[in-house]
Amino acid sequence: MNILHLDSSITGDNSASRALSAAIVRELTDADPSASVTYRDLVAQPLDHLTLPGFATPQSAQALSEFKAADVVVIGAPMYNFTIPSQLKAWIDRVLVAGETFRYTESGPEGLAGDKTVIVALARGGLYGEGTAQRSIEHAERYLADALAFIGITEPRFVIAEGLALGDEARDAALASAHEAVRRIGAACPVA
Template sequence: MKNLLVIHSSPKLSQSITRELTTEFIEKWQTANPQGTITHRDVGANPPSHLTEETIGAFYTPAEQRTEAQNQALSVSDELIAELRAADEIVIASPMHNFSITSGLKTWIDQVARVGETFHYTEQGPQGLLKDRPVYVITASGGDYRAHTPIAFLNHQDTYLKVALNFIGLQDIRLIQAAGVAAGEAPINEARAALTEAISA
């Protein structure tokens, strides 16, 4: 029985293209996996807390040496990482904000990119510790910033998410883009078709 982790990051609870597309993805995924379970994490409506000096200090303190305050500071990170580990597949809904990801999604990444838990340092450099699995990244942007366009250099969303997810061990990134939605429905329909293809693959 598969478990799907769904991460919404749009602050908009209505009229959000990424929420709409992700809802369609969930419906298709549930049809393909009728016994599957779904875990929802909405970092758009309820963003994780920003890292503090105490949180960062706790990250680098061995578990047996942490104070009660440090353990409390790690509670959010512990919960989010546990959700990641339990998921067989992940879907991240990510609207572009100012050429990159939303602030809520950035705090989620800050909480899950944790030394000794999701990555560690080796002589060859940092190495991700999470088991690889499919990560469907559903994005939406007003302009078309895809790789073949003249303004692709402004797209710091796709590149950042790929680097951040690869860093913790998630290599199988499957990008579904609604690019240039300011121009009309066509990009959204293209993304819908990509959803169907991704689920049936």
């Protein structure tokens, strides 16, 4: 199994999404000790924001190649200002490429990356889940689900820790719940 592990939080060691994504990768490698992991810290080594010439850079080609080689992609994604960090968006811009991960057909776009498993460790300070008053302005989980579906990954798995900014008790409960979800991942993830 080839695992691509991405982190995009700017808060370093204080990041819930980084801690959760690392825990997910540990579960996966414990389940399959022969797994190889490629790690990309999108903050420490950011991709440039996309430009037309940027499509042809070695940096863009490497990001796409890493994605295509992966069986499992683990994404650490905090929600900033209702959506994903711009560093993660720059990576997505390198991965959603016509002729590589999707193609246009007479009946519309067709995803070409549906054979991958994607697990997203999503951290949110407030409450934005289904049934909450803030759901309509949540654009991180929904954007990632839509972008991944466009390239054929229609069932990404989300491990969500939310309410992290609502006090210590809420944070502890959210992290405990998310880590419980992480513990179930190793057994549930298919070994390639």
